[in-house]
Amino acid sequence: MKQLLIVAHAPSANTFKLREAAEAGARHEDIEAVEIVVKPPLDAGPDDVMACDGILLGTTENLGYMSGALKDFFDRSYYAVLEEKQGLPCALYIRAGHDGTGTRRAVESIVTGLRWKWVQEPLTLRGEWQEDFIDQVEELAMTMSAGLEAGVL
Structure with a gap:
């Protein structure tokens, strides 16, 4: 049995x-x-990363950066998983009120340092809320989970 860890910051009804x-x-x-396994970033840590076979990250765009909660997750987990989890399949969705560029760049920088493997380009959900965002995130997670099950990730 494979394990997919979803670490997603959800401070509002829409991000929830x-x-x-x-x-x-x-x-x-x-x-x-x-x-x-689904956890908010402040509840997730290196033990969760060590136990998973893939990770899906979700964050809001906060002042052109990732959420403080996701940054805290990375701060607590980075060195503890650096050597053991290289190549970990990962994906990201960003709920961006603006363009999400700074948020994406910040997460990509950390993921590059961890040597995790992107399963697809980060999904940036820009601008005003759209109900279609829900379908896009659901499809991303389904694709990642199915890829883990099939052994292609």
Whole structure:
């Protein structure tokens, strides 16, 4: 059994919907051999990363940067997982009120340092809230979970 860890900051009703969509997609009924663990960044840590086979990150854009909660997760986990989890499949979604560029760049920099492997380009959900954001995050999580189950990630 593989494990997908979803670490997503959800400070609002809409970002909570995104985290729920990620969990729903990852738990799609056709995917049976992947355990899903969902945690807010302040509750997740290096032990969670060490136990997983893939990680899906979710963050808001805060002042052109990732959320402080996700940054805290990285601060507490970085060195503890650096050597053991190189090549970890990862994906990212960003809920950006503006363009998300700084947020993406910051997370990509850390992921590059960790030597994790992107399974696709980060998903940036820009501008005013759109209900379609939910479907996009659900699809991202489902694809990642199915890839872990199939052994292609």
